[in-house]
Amino acid sequence: MVELMLEQEVAGFTYFRRHASSLDLRLLLLVFGSLALVSLIIAAGFAAVGAWLIIPFAGVEIAALGAAACMIVRRAGDFERLAFSGDRILVEVRERGVARRFEFHRGWAQLVTGAKGSVALRSHGREVEIGRFCGEDGRRALVRELRGRLGSKRI
Amino acid sequence: MEAVHGHTNDHSHDDHAHKPSGIMRWVQSTNHKDIGTMYLWFSFTMFLVGGVMALIIRSELFQPGLQIVKPEFFNSMTTYHGLIMVFGAIMPAFVGFANWLIPMQIGAPDMAFPRMNNLSFWLLPPAALLLIAAQFMPGGGAGVGWTLYAPLSTQAGPAMDLTIFAVHILGMSSIMGSINIITTILNMRAPGMTMMKMPMFCWTWLITAYLLVAVMPVLAGAVTMTLTDRHFGTHFFNAAGGGDPVLYQHIFWFFGHPEVYIIAIPAFGVISQVIPAFSRKPLFGYASMVYATASIAILSFMVWAHHMYTAGMPVEAQLYFMYATVLIAVPTGVKVFNWVATMWKGSLTFETPMLFALGFLFLFTLGGFTGLVLSIVPVDVQLHDTYYVVAHFHYVMVAGALFSAFAGIYFWLPKWTGRMYNETLGKWHFWLSLVFFNVTFFVQHFLGLAGMPRRIPDYALQFAEFNAISSIGAFGFGLSQLLFLYIVIKTITSGEKAADRQWEGADSLEWTHLPSPAPWHSFETPPVVK
Numbered sequence: 001m002v003e004l005m006l007e008q009e010v011a012g013f014t015y016f017r018r019h020a021s022s023l024d025l026r027l028l029l030l031v032f033g034s035l036a037l038v039s040l041i042i043a044a045g046f047a048a049v050g051a052w053l054i055i056p057f058a059g060v061e062i063a064a065l066g067a068a069a070c071m072i073v074r075r076a077g078d079f080e081r082l083a084f085s086g087d088r089i090l091v092e093v094r095e096r097g098v099a100r101r102f103e104f105h106r107g108w109a110q111l112v113t114g115a116k117g118s119v120a121l122r123s124h125g126r127e128v129e130i131g132r133f134c135g136e137d138g139r140r141a142l143v144r145e146l147r148g149r150l151g152s153k154r155i
Numbered sequence: 156m157e158a159v160h161g162h163t164n165d166h167s168h169d170d171h172a173h174k175p176s177g178i179m180r181w182v183q184s185t186n187h188k189d190i191g192t193m194y195l196w197f198s199f200t201m202f203l204v205g206g207v208m209a210l211i212i213r214s215e216l217f218q219p220g221l222q223i224v225k226p227e228f229f230n231s232m233t234t235y236h237g238l239i240m241v242f243g244a245i246m247p248a249f250v251g252f253a254n255w256l257i258p259m260q261i262g263a264p265d266m267a268f269p270r271m272n273n274l275s276f277w278l279l280p281p282a283a284l285l286l287i288a289a290q291f292m293p294g295g296g297a298g299v300g301w302t303l304y305a306p307l308s309t310q311a312g313p314a315m316d317l318t319i320f321a322v323h324i325l326g327m328s329s330i331m332g333s334i335n336i337i338t339t340i341l342n343m344r345a346p347g348m349t350m351m352k353m354p355m356f357c358w359t360w361l362i363t364a365y366l367l368v369a370v371m372p373v374l375a376g377a378v379t380m381t382l383t384d385r386h387f388g389t390h391f392f393n394a395a396g397g398g399d400p401v402l403y404q405h406i407f408w409f410f411g412h413p414e415v416y417i418i419a420i421p422a423f424g425v426i427s428q429v430i431p432a433f434s435r436k437p438l439f440g441y442a443s444m445v446y447a448t449a450s451i452a453i454l455s456f457m458v459w460a461h462h463m464y465t466a467g468m469p470v471e472a473q474l475y476f477m478y479a480t481v482l483i484a485v486p487t488g489v490k491v492f493n494w495v496a497t498m499w500k501g502s503l504t505f506e507t508p509m510l511f512a513l514g515f516l517f518l519f520t521l522g523g524f525t526g527l528v529l530s531i532v533p534v535d536v537q538l539h540d541t542y543y544v545v546a547h548f549h550y551v552m553v554a555g556a557l558f559s560a561f562a563g564i565y566f567w568l569p570k571w572t573g574r575m576y577n578e579t580l581g582k583w584h585f586w587l588s589l590v591f592f593n594v595t596f597f598v599q600h601f602l603g604l605a606g607m608p609r610r611i612p613d614y615a616l617q618f619a620e621f622n623a624i625s626s627i628g629a630f631g632f633g634l635s636q637l638l639f640l641y642i643v644i645k646t647i648t649s650g651e652k653a654a655d656r657q658w659e660g661a662d663s664l665e666w667t668h669l670p671s672p673a674p675w676h677s678f679e680t681p682p683v684v685k
Contacts, residue, residue: 020263020681023342031341038369042409046376050399051391051406053383054376061330061372068268068334072342135264138679 013149015142017133018079025073032069036062080133082121084149091121091128102128111146119143174675182277185269186675187254190276192571194251195564197279199640201243204287206633208236213595213629215612216622229612230298231314235286237301238318241418242325243283245552248560249421250332253360255571257336259665259673260354262345262681267338275331278324285321289314300610302411303377305392305403309384316385319378326371333364333371340364345664347684351445354663355438358445359424362452366413366420369456374410377403401466408459416455418552420448422519422559423490426512429562430494432660433509434501440493447486447493454483464532465539473532480530484523491520506658507581511562514589515555522550525600540610543603549596561588561639568643569657570665573672574650580642587635594628 023031043058074096081092089109091102102121109123119131119139131139174180184190211232215223224232254272258265266272290296294312297303303322308315340361344353380391381403390396392403431438438444460468460476468476494516503509525547529535538544561584569575598621603609607618614622653671665673668682 020343022344022346022348023338027341031337035337035365035368039372042369043372043376046373046406046409049402049405051376051380051402053380053391054372054406057372057375057379061368064330065334065368068338072267072338135676135679137676141679 013084013145015082015145016079017081017131017138018077019075019133021072021076023072025076028069028072032065035065078133080130082130082146089121091130093128093130093132095132100128102126106150109150111143111150113143121146183273185265185273187258187265187269187272188571188673188675190266190272191251191254191256193276194247194254194279197276197283198244198246198248198251201239201247201283202636204283205236205239205244206636208232208239210629210633212236213626216614217626218623219614219616219619221613224612226612227295227298230300230610231290231296233610234298234300234318235290235296238322239283239286240552241301241414242322243279243286245418245556245560246329247279249360249363249418249425249556250329252356252421252425252560252563252567253332253336255567256665257339257357257360258343259669259677260357260663261340261343261348262664262668262678262684263339263343264676264679264681266335267343268335271331272335275328275335278328278331282321282324282328285317285324289317289321292317302404302407303381304407305381305384305400306394308381308403309392316382319382322378323375326375329367330371333367336360336364337368345678345681345684351442352684354424355427355441355444355448356421356424356663359420359427359448362448363417363420366417366452366455370410370413370417373406374414377406377410380406401463404463404466405460408462409456411462412459413452413455415548415551416451418556419519420452422515422556423448425559425563425566426494426515428661428663429508429512429566430497430516432566432658432662433504433506433512434498435503435660436497436501437662438493439496439499440489443489444493447489450486451483451490454479454486458483461530461535464535477530477532481527484527487523491516491523502660506565507576507578507585508562508566508658510582510585511558511565514585515558515562518550518554518558518589518592522547522555525550538603540608541603542599542607542609545609546596546599546603549599553596554592558588561585564643566658566661567665568646569653570669570671570673572647572650573653573670574646575653575657576642576646576650580638580645584635584638584642587638588632591628591631591635595625595632596628598624598628 039058039062043054046052046054077097078095079092080094081090083090084106087106089104089106091104093100104121104123104126109121112120112122112127114120117136117139118129119142120127120129131142134142175184181189181193184193211224212229215221215229254266257263292312292314295314297308297311297315297318299307299311299315303318340353340357380389383389384391384393384398390398392398392400394400427438427444458476458480460472461480464473464476505513525543529538529544529547565576565581602618602621602625605618607614655670656666657671658666664678664682664684669677
């Protein structure tokens with residue numbers, strides 16, 4: 001569930017990823033509302049003629065739909081941005097509404113990988129995971145890109 | 156964590172080098188292509204199980220009298236043949252198509268909720284095992300028909316409880332699958348992939364998922380009320396306790412009729428991809444196809460009682476349901492005429508997918524016509540519960556859904572496997588299926604018109620000839636499907652390399668933007684659709 005924008009800038013390199021979001025909030029509410037309304041009308045109709053046991057199932061289903069909608073909304077604003085500017089590397093991460101910002105020196109930053117393919121930037125005891133919004137292939141592409149840039153400038 | 160060293164391979168090589176292997180690849184997979192593959196193999200396995208049940212039925216009906224099985228077992232076979240084919244074979248087949256194709260067709264890297272996708276598949280095997288295990292319960296399988304009508308179902312043996320549990324699990328799987336499909340299609344489209352640029356297959360699945368979300372709680376409620384009537388002293392469907400067995404029929408068919416379209420609408424989607432590709436023309440009347448599909452879905456909620464004209468209802472209600480049912484012919488006609496118009500003056504070729512699509516078009520239309528016949532109340536009163544109805548719904552389900560699934564498999568097999576099937580064998584499969592299907596089911600119209608009731612292991616001598624013909628056709632049709640299995644396995648193991656765009660008329664993203672076979676991870680960088 002990611003969208004990638006990889007820009008090659010004159011001043012440096014910027015990597016930006018965010019969750020795909022082709023559904024705006026208004027449309028999401030409309031979709032969820034229409035599905036919930038139809039399910040409830042059907043369940044209420046049958047309850048009116050005595051078949052009330054459809055209501056709990058409609059309720060569970062609407063709750064599941066609601067949970068899916070909430071996850072989409074929570075993910076919608078999440079992003080990850082990594083920018084090279086001179087000797088500085090700026091990493092901005094927004095996940096579940098919480099934004100964090102890290103700054104590394106290009107000469108000291110080290111790229112590290114975890115056992116399950118996770119990737120992080122580390123320097124002076126600080127570490128930030130990057131490439132979380134992309135799959136394995138995307139992370140490998142990012143590693144390729146960063147490795148050259150970090151390595152060539154390493155002091 | 157460890158520092159990165161060494162050379163990183165190019166993208167295409169990575170894709171295969173890092174693909175997990177072994178059984179855990181399939182158990183834990185969250186990859187939409189793997190899960191799609193599992194759905195398709197599962198559905199084919201269940202198709203064979205349901206097919207064996209059909210052959211047991213047709214063996215018994217080959218001659219009048221009771222020769223092979225006991226009546227109770229025969230009833231059990233008719234019940235589980237229906238349940239397994241509908242819930243175990245056809246529905247999972249189209250969910251398999253959805254898993255494989257929707258992300259690739261909208262330019263997404265995977266489904267919106269990959270872990271839920273894994274779970275919704277892995278719920279299916281336990282449900283299938285429950286349906287099969289029901290045969291071995293004391294008293295045998297529940298011989299209540301796939302509709303599980305009360306009061307028979309409230310009085311059936313313990314196999315009924317397993318069946319109810321299986322239906323619940325299948326329903327949960329469908330709900331999760333539907334939520335995933337809706338969120339994937341709406342939220343994960345690539346930049347520029349507007350709703351009205353989506354391939355028809357995606358549209359049909361979006362509408363189908365809506366239908367599933369609307370009706371699955373109804374089915375779950377119906378079987379739960381059956382369960383509580385059986386074990387917890389409620390009287391929802393027990394007339395002696397103030398309940399109403401006809402209420403069950405209303406509830407079931409409120410689910411059951413949309414269920415017909417839950418099966419048919421994705422089939423329409425497949426056909427809407429195949430016919431333009433082999434006509435070398437865009438789909439005629441794309442927007443009208445979308446609106447017609449939505450209209451069919453909406454109307455499917457308003458016609459349920461045409462399945463129960465003989466259950467007793469006011470004449471006004473019969474008239475309403477008759478006219479509403481006839482109305483469905485309008486959007487269905489729009490679709491059929493659009494497919495024909497797509498072919499009109501096209502550069503047609505007749506490879507196997509196109510043959511199956513044309514077979515679908517001809518036979519599904521025939522099934523639609525017999526549906527119109529049955530929608531007329533006085534005719535239906537005569538033909539209700541006869542073999543005419545059996546013939547009608549097999550023309551819709553087998554020639555409609557199954558032929559469409561075959562068309563889709565032959566169409567996308569080169570993209571899925573990277574290998575081309577044997578065209579000659581594919582055509583043999585089509586012609587054998589077409590001929591034997593009609594040998595099996597066309598004669599059943601005559602049996603129904605002559606008054607042969609359905610769901611009976613024995614019959615009057617006057618029906619003997621047509622039943623013998625039908626049984627021969629059924630065995631021929633069943634054996635023809637083994638040829639299909641051979642073709643698929645041969646394609647996977649030793650098929651010739653397929654081109655990235657095997658069909659030059661195919662223009663959706665999976666053909667224009669991805670190699671064959673489609674890489675394990677695709678569209679991590681979304682395409683920009685112009």
